[in-house]
Structures are given as structure tokens and as C-alpha cells.
Amino acid sequence: MEGTKIPEVIERHQTALLDDWMKQQLAASTLRSDLLPSAELREQSREFLELLRQASRQAGSTDVAAPAWQPLRDMLTRVSRSRGEQGFSPSETATFVFSFKQPLFSRLAEAYGGDAKGLAWDTWLATAILDQLGLFTTEVHQKAREAVIMRQQQEMLELSTPVVKVWDGVLALPLIGTLDSARTQVVMESLLQRIVETGAEVAIIDITGVATVDTLVAQHLIKTITAARLMGADCIVSGIRPQIAATIVHLGVDLTGVVTKASLADALTHALQRVGVSVNGRPARA
Amino acid sequence: MPALKDEMLPIRADSDIVLVRQAARSWSIDAGFSLVEQTKMVTAASELARNTLVYGGGGTVRLEALEENGRRGLRLTFEDRGPGIPDLELALRDGFSTGTGLGLGLSGSRRLVNEFSIESQRGEGTRVVIARWR
Numbered sequence: 001m002e003g004t005k006i007p008e009v010i011e012r013h014q015t016a017l018l019d020d021w022m023k024q025q026l027a028a029s030t031l032r033s034d035l036l037p038s039a040e041l042r043e044q045s046r047e048f049l050e051l052l053r054q055a056s057r058q059a060g061s062t063d064v065a066a067p068a069w070q071p072l073r074d075m076l077t078r079v080s081r082s083r084g085e086q087g088f089s090p091s092e093t094a095t096f097v098f099s100f101k102q103p104l105f106s107r108l109a110e111a112y113g114g115d116a117k118g119l120a121w122d123t124w125l126a127t128a129i130l131d132q133l134g135l136f137t138t139e140v141h142q143k144a145r146e147a148v149i150m151r152q153q154q155e156m157l158e159l160s161t162p163v164v165k166v167w168d169g170v171l172a173l174p175l176i177g178t179l180d181s182a183r184t185q186v187v188m189e190s191l192l193q194r195i196v197e198t199g200a201e202v203a204i205i206d207i208t209g210v211a212t213v214d215t216l217v218a219q220h221l222i223k224t225i226t227a228a229r230l231m232g233a234d235c236i237v238s239g240i241r242p243q244i245a246a247t248i249v250h251l252g253v254d255l256t257g258v259v260t261k262a263s264l265a266d267a268l269t270h271a272l273q274r275v276g277v278s279v280n281g282r283p284a285r286a
Numbered sequence: 287m288p289a290l291k292d293e294m295l296p297i298r299a300d301s302d303i304v305l306v307r308q309a310a311r312s313w314s315i316d317a318g319f320s321l322v323e324q325t326k327m328v329t330a331a332s333e334l335a336r337n338t339l340v341y342g343g344g345g346t347v348r349l350e351a352l353e354e355n356g357r358r359g360l361r362l363t364f365e366d367r368g369p370g371i372p373d374l375e376l377a378l379r380d381g382f383s384t385g386t387g388l389g390l391g392l393s394g395s396r397r398l399v400n401e402f403s404i405e406s407q408r409g410e411g412t413r414v415v416i417a418r419w420r
Contacts, residue, residue, distance in 0.1 A: 178304050211328075212307055212325070212329055214332040214336075214391070215387060215390045215391050215394060219387060219388050243321045243322040246325070247325050247398065250326065250394065250398050251333075251390055251394035251395075251397070252380050252390045252394050253390060253394070
């Protein structure tokens with residue numbers, strides 16, 4: 001960055017800039033004194049200013065992705081993360097950086113005096129840098145959110161596929177929610193895995209908790225049942241509600257090779273008979 | 287016939303299909319559909335949204351709440367700018383699929399609704415309109 005007075009201005013007025021900036025931030029409507037004590041805000045501002053001074057002296061361009069800006073970016077990552085956790089909105093976090101423009105611009109104007117051309121150029125450079133840094137905090141904020149969502153999705157994959165052993169040789173898999181392809185894959189694998197582990201002869205797949213059975217869901221079910229059969233286990237599909245039955249018929253899905261039962265209780269009776277356990281008395285109809 | 291209200295949703299990812307199903311369900315409930323009618327409409331919406339995504343490369347769905355002579359209904363219009371369907375008659379046949387599915391999505395959804403129309407131009411995209419009345 002040749003011909004710029006930015007590093008020089010920051011160096012000469014570092015303390016005054018910090019005071020101006022703090023005044024600016026404490027007066028702003030986006031100040032969250034409830035979340036961040038002003039002493040901590042001052043410390044963050046001081047560190048930002050110091051790192052900006054170093055970076056602007058070393059950097060060859062306004063591209064904040066360059067290595068010279070690394071310490072400043074690290075510091076902003078830290079600030080953005082902690083503010084995100086404290087409950088700041090992304091724009092409140094970005095305002096931390098943007099609010100430095102006014103103090104810096106007035107010091108630059110002072111330094112240039114009547115040199116309008118030089119001032120315009122330096123103002124442009126400063127804007128380019130601070131805009132990028134402000135947007136960078138927003139990006140960090142968003143990435144942290146995305147990481148949370150990813151983790152929750154993974155947790156749901158783990159949680160939502162319990163294969164339960166209900167009797168010697170009988171497994172039950174209660175399916176709940178949306179059967180999109182990623183989850184169905186996990187469901188299928190965990191059922192097949194448990195069939196191997198327990199040597200089960202019968203597996204009950206209960207779809208009471210599945211809101212919609214469309215052709216993709218039906219196809220996944222058929223594939224799972226076929227795979228289980230290849231391993232020597234029979235599957236029973238239970239929990240087929242009237243509206244689901246009507247829809248499957250209209251869709252034209254062929255489930256003739258599949259043993260289906262209206263309720264889990266019916267499926268369990270059938271499964272117990274299949275493994276040779278006699279049940280005294282029919283289960284009460286729900 | 288003017289719609290009582292309408293809304294447009296994007297279909298760009300698997301998660302959008304879930305949102306389309308949820309919207310179809312809540313609009314079906316608003317239209318006063320019975321549980322079977324709701325389920326049929328939601329299932330048809332699920333099939334067509336998936337077709338829009340998988341074969342059309344993504345697109346949109348427009349939901350419209352209708353009322354005609356005191357009857358209430360729901361119309362869904364799926365549109366994509368994908369490669370189009372070269373042979374509509376073949377595509378509507380049970381068991382035909384150019385993908386790996388069961389080949390029942392399009393023909394099955396036609397049986398789940400009261401009104402069904404499909405237009406497709408090669409290289410320009412496909413538009414499927416379905417409606418169900420109380």
C-alpha cells in the first residue's frame with residue numbers, strides 16, 4: 001500500500017483514536033452493555049487497533065486474506081465467536097469494525113489538510129479494508145451457526161434409529177419423522193447390523209411415526225426388507241394407518257410380498273408365533 | 287379463477303422437499319381436507335417436488351388456496367427449467383423411470399388428486415399442475 005498515510009496516522013494518534021472510537025461505540029444504539037462490559041470492549045478495541053497498525057504497515061495490498069492480516073483475522077475470529085455465544089446479532093458484531101470508520105476518517109482528514117486527492121484515495125483504502133474485516137466477522141458468525149446445525153443433524157441421525165430387541169429372535173425398529181435418503185441409509189444399516197449381532201429371525205418395522213409414505217420411502221422399505229431376507233430374517237411392517245394405506249394403494253406401490261399389520265401389537269403377536277412362542281389371549285385393540 | 291392466497295417456495299435441496307410437504311399439509315388443513323385427503327395431497331406434493339429436484343435440477347412450487355361455488359380446494363404448480371420430458375405418455379406409465387426409483391411418482395400422483403396436467407418442452411423445462419377439492 002504505497003503512498004498511504006494510514007499506518008502513520010494510526011501510529012501517531014493511537015491513543016486518541018482509541019478514545020474517539022470508544023466514545024463512538026458507547027454512544028451507538030447497537031451497544032450491548034448488558035452483554036459486554038465496557039472494560040472488555042476497550043481491551044478488544046485496543047487490540048484491534050494495535051493489530052491493524054501492524055498489519056497496515058506490513059501489508060502490500062488491501063486484500064485482508066493476505067498473510068500480513070492473519071493476526072488481525074485471528075483476533076476477529078475470536079471476538080466474533082465469543083460475541084456469537086454471548087448472543088450478539090451478526091450486524092451488532094460487524095458494527096464493532098464499521099464503527100471505527102468515523103474516527104479514522106476524521107484523523108485522516110486532519111493529516112491530509114487540503115490534499116483532497118490524497119484523502120480520497122486513503123479513505124477508499126480504509127473503507128476497502130474495514131468493509132472486508134466487518135464482513136469477515138459476519139462470515140465467522142455464520143460458520144459457527146452452520147457448525148451447530150451440522151452437529152444437531154448428526155445427533156439426530158444417532159438418536160432417531162434405535163433398534164430394540166423385544167424378544168429372543170425378534171427386533172423392532174420404530175421409525176419416526178421424515179425418511180430422507182441419508183437417514184434411511186443409517187436406519188437400514190443399523191437394522192441389518194443388529195440382525196447379524198442378535199441372529200434375529202423376525203424384524204418389525206413400525207411406521208406409525210412416519211408422516212408421509214411416498215414412493216421413495218416405500219422403495220427404501222422394500223430394499224431394507226429384501227436385504228434382511230437375504231440374511232435370513234423376515235420383516236413385518238406395522239403401524240400402517242388408514243390414510244397411509246389409501247395413499248399407497250393409489251400410488252400403485254406393490255407390497256404384496258411384504259407382511260403388513262395395522263398395529264405394533266398385531267405385528268408382535270405374529271412375530272412371536274413365528275419364533276414359536278405361544279401367546280395366551282389376543283392383545284387388546286387400541 | 288383468482289386464488290384466495292398463494293405462496294411460492296423454492297425446491298433446491300432435499301431439505302426443501304420436507305418444507306414443501308409441511309406447507310402442503312398445513313394448506314390442506316386450512317382447506318378443510320379430511321385426513322385421507324391431506325395425506326394424498328401431501329404425498330403427491332412430495333413425489334412431484336422430488337421429481338422437480340431430481341429430474342428438473344430444481345425449481346419452484348406455487349401453492350394456491352381456491353374457492354369455487356362454495357367448494358374449497360388447493361392447487362400446486364411445480365415448475366423447473368430442466369431438460370424436459372421427451373415422451374409424456376411413457377413417463378406417465380406405471381413403472382417407467384429414467385432414474386432408479388419405482389417409476390410410480392408421476393403416475394401415482396395423478397391418481398392421488400382430482401386435477402392433473404403436465405406440460406413439458408424439451409430443453410426448456412416441465413410444469414405440473416395438480417389440484418384437489420373437498
